[in-house]
Amino acid sequence: xxxxxxxxxxxxxxxxxxxxxxxxxxxxxxxxxxxxxxxxxxxxxxxxxxxxxxxxxxxxxxxxxxxxxxxxxxxxxxxxxxxxxxxxxxxxxxxxxxxxxxxxxxxxxxxxxxxxxxxxxxxxxxxxxxxxxxxxxxxxxxxxxxxxxxxxxxxxxxxxxxxxxxxxxxxxxxxxxxxxxxxxxxxxxxxxxxxxxxxxxxxxxxxxxxxxxxxxxxxxxxxxxxxxxxxxxxxxxxxxxxxxxxxxxxxxxxxxxxxxxxxxxxxxxxxxxxxxxxxxxxxxxxxxxxxxxxxxxxxxxxxxxxxxxxxxxxxxxxxxxxxxxxxxxxxxxxxxxxxxxxxxxxxxxxxxxxxxxxxxxxxxxxxxxxxxxxxxxxxxxxxxxxxxxxxxxxxxxxxxxxxxxxxxxxxxxxxxxxxxxxxxxxxxxxxxxxxxxxxxxxxxxxxxxxxxxxxxxxxxxxxxxxxxxxxxxxxxxxxxxxxxxxxxxxxxxxxxxxxxxxxxxxxxxxxxxxxxxxxxxxxxxxxxxxxxxxxxxxxxxxxxxxxxxxxxxxxxxxxxxxxxxxxxxxxxxxxxxxxxxxxxxxxxxxxxxxxxxxxxxxxxxxxxxxxxxxxxxxxxxxxxxxxxxxxxxxxxxxxxxxxxxxxxxxxxxxx
Numbered sequence: 001x002x003x004x005x006x007x008x009x010x011x012x013x014x015x016x017x018x019x020x021x022x023x024x025x026x027x028x029x030x031x032x033x034x035x036x037x038x039x040x041x042x043x044x045x046x047x048x049x050x051x052x053x054x055x056x057x058x059x060x061x062x063x064x065x066x067x068x069x070x071x072x073x074x075x076x077x078x079x080x081x082x083x084x085x086x087x088x089x090x091x092x093x094x095x096x097x098x099x100x101x102x103x104x105x106x107x108x109x110x111x112x113x114x115x116x117x118x119x120x121x122x123x124x125x126x127x128x129x130x131x132x133x134x135x136x137x138x139x140x141x142x143x144x145x146x147x148x149x150x151x152x153x154x155x156x157x158x159x160x161x162x163x164x165x166x167x168x169x170x171x172x173x174x175x176x177x178x179x180x181x182x183x184x185x186x187x188x189x190x191x192x193x194x195x196x197x198x199x200x201x202x203x204x205x206x207x208x209x210x211x212x213x214x215x216x217x218x219x220x221x222x223x224x225x226x227x228x229x230x231x232x233x234x235x236x237x238x239x240x241x242x243x244x245x246x247x248x249x250x251x252x253x254x255x256x257x258x259x260x261x262x263x264x265x266x267x268x269x270x271x272x273x274x275x276x277x278x279x280x281x282x283x284x285x286x287x288x289x290x291x292x293x294x295x296x297x298x299x300x301x302x303x304x305x306x307x308x309x310x311x312x313x314x315x316x317x318x319x320x321x322x323x324x325x326x327x328x329x330x331x332x333x334x335x336x337x338x339x340x341x342x343x344x345x346x347x348x349x350x351x352x353x354x355x356x357x358x359x360x361x362x363x364x365x366x367x368x369x370x371x372x373x374x375x376x377x378x379x380x381x382x383x384x385x386x387x388x389x390x391x392x393x394x395x396x397x398x399x400x401x402x403x404x405x406x407x408x409x410x411x412x413x414x415x416x417x418x419x420x421x422x423x424x425x426x427x428x429x430x431x432x433x434x435x436x437x438x439x440x441x442x443x444x445x446x447x448x449x450x451x452x453x454x455x456x457x458x459x460x461x462x463x464x465x466x467x468x469x470x471x472x473x474x475x476x477x478x479x480x481x482x483x484x485x486x487x488x489x490x491x492x493x494x495x496x497x498x499x500x501x502x503x504x505x506x507x508x509x510x511x512x513x514x515x516x517x518x519x520x521x522x523x524x525x526x527x528x529x530x531x532x533x534x535x536x537x538x539x540x541x542x543x544x545x546x547x548x549x550x551x552x553x554x555x556x557x558x559x560x561x562x563x564x565x566x567x568x569x570x571x572x573x574x575x576x577x578x579x580x581x582x583x584x585x586x587x588x589x590x591x592x593x594x595x596x597x598x599x600x601x602x603x604x605x606x607x608x609x610x611x612x613x614x615x616x617x618x619x620x621x622x623x624x625x626x627x628x629x630x631x632x633x634x635x636x637x638x639x640x641x642x643x644x645x646x647x648x649x650x651x652x653x654x655x
Contacts, residue, residue, distance in 0.1 A: 057109030183230030375414030410451025
């Protein structure tokens with residue numbers, strides 16, 4: 001390698017000084033701790049120092065000029081072209097004494113790559129002096145740091161948690177999830193205190209928690225708080241807090257998990273549990289009420305029947321007649337009470353029909369107006385077209401009358417009563433939040449008033465039998481419990497919304513049915529009690545009811561046989577040689593139910609008709625109290641004339 005500084009012999013003094021300066025410069029180049037090279041204006045490499053050869057492994061024979069250097073140091077064509085373009089741009093604007101810097105990836109002679117920091121300076125001679133510093137380790141450490149910081153950034157920015165750094169009550173850092181969850185922009189959040197976002201009732205506790213954390217006091221690792229988003233919605237979070245140092249000062253690093261959906265689910269589950277407990281309570285009360293009403297009906301049937309028989313024997317001027325009539329009137333009131341109890345317990349027998357609810361409401365319009373009085377305006381909004389429903393029309397009328405009376409009493413100074421119908425579909429969401437309903441298409445019946453409304457503690461109990469807020473003697477407490485029972489027995493659901501001073505809304509949902517409308521029957525009223533000479537078998541386990549029925553039928557000319565249980569009835573049917581035209585039988589009996597006994601009797605004897613009697617029925621013939629087509633029944637407690645008319649009606653069918 002030729003020396004960059006040629007030896008000078010026997011110089012003159014001025015030339016000697018120049019020679020010494022050049023020699024010192026050459027010594028500096030030779031001993032420099034970084035690589036150096038001198039490049040001529042035409043790109044020829046005039047000099048490379050030992051450190052350059054050590055760094056890259058190249059000498060002047062390997063890289064005599066810039067073209068060769070670029071080809072060997074940057075073997076990748078695309079990268080090489082990029083490097084050449086950058087150096088060319090730098091050199092075009094480079095003046096004497098000026099420098100340009102570049103950090104580039106260089107391939108050494110042994111094939112290894114290094115990251116080199118280049119500084120180029122233009123000398124007065126027109127040559128370019130280039131220094132080369134190996135920054136490979138530094139750069140790798142820097143890249144690792146950047147890579148680590150990038151990983152942390154990605155974790156923070158893509159985290160499903162809200163991440164906040166809070167210092168002196170102000171947010172100093174927040175991630176993208178914070179922006180997305182709360183709905184504010186980054187600028188809006190970073191410029192406001194954290195307390196502004198915390199729900200007022202939680203603010204003092206949360207800020208106090210942060211202060212304790214900063215002081216190093218023992219506190220739970222996490223706590224639950226509420227925050228308010230831009231739309232004013234309350235969101236629930238579980239926050240974990242760590243004390244840190246941020247920009248040289250104490251701060252807290254906070255990780256907030258959004259548990260809003262979990263809280264909503266817990267609330268919904270709590271409501272469902274409350275509904276289920278209420279449902280169980282109502283079921284238990286219903287079973288008790290139904291059992292009491294059933295037994296009471298048997299007693300009333302006997303009292304009522306014998307009163308009517310006594311009246312038939314007493315003259316119009318008999319002084320005892322008034323007493324018997326008073327007893328009969330009291331039994332009628334007691335019968336109404338038991339009917340309401342059976343309605344609540346869902347054990348009354350219902351005559352199911354497919355009908356249009358709008359038509360029923362139109363027919364009820366005048367009656368409802370009389371019930372509510374002149375001070376209350378009746379507003380009806382009937383959906384058209386409206387789907388058909390399957391229920392007992394008479395019972396639905398009772399529902400409407402009870403709700404109208406309830407609304408009237410809630411508006412002592414007048415107001416408005418709104419009745420609305422509509423087709424509606426209840427989906428899975430509604431079904432999940434209500435214990436006793438399934439998804440599907442329903443007809444909604446809404447009854448709303450503008451009355452005084454109810455507090456929550458009253459609303460929770462309004463369907464309980466005998467619960468009333470009215471003065472003593474002004475209500476039995478069975479009106480709304482009857483409504484509840486009828487709706488539930490019809491396969492529907494009833495919801496209540498009420499606010500004090502704003503009124504109450506009852507929404508009833510009855511399942512839609514894709515069936516044709518049934519013909520509504522009207523019962524003809526006969527003036528005289530019908531009679532006959534047919535043979536009737538009375539099967540009833542209650543002796544008083546059985547004896548009464550036999551006596552009533554005997555007075556009307558019938559040949560009445562009696563059996564107290566299924567075994568006696570079977571024996572009579574086997575031994576009686578004459579026709580038996582009708583079997584009057586209780587639905588619920590010990591050992592063998594009425595329908596089960598009829599099935600067995602039909603195997604022994606044919607050609608008889610059946611009339612069921614019961615206070616309630618939930619067996620195969622009247623499943624959950626709903627009679628199937630073609631089945632005749634009489635509801636206890638019945639009077640003597642009701643029994644006589646019903647027996648004649650059944651005997652005359654299909655003659």
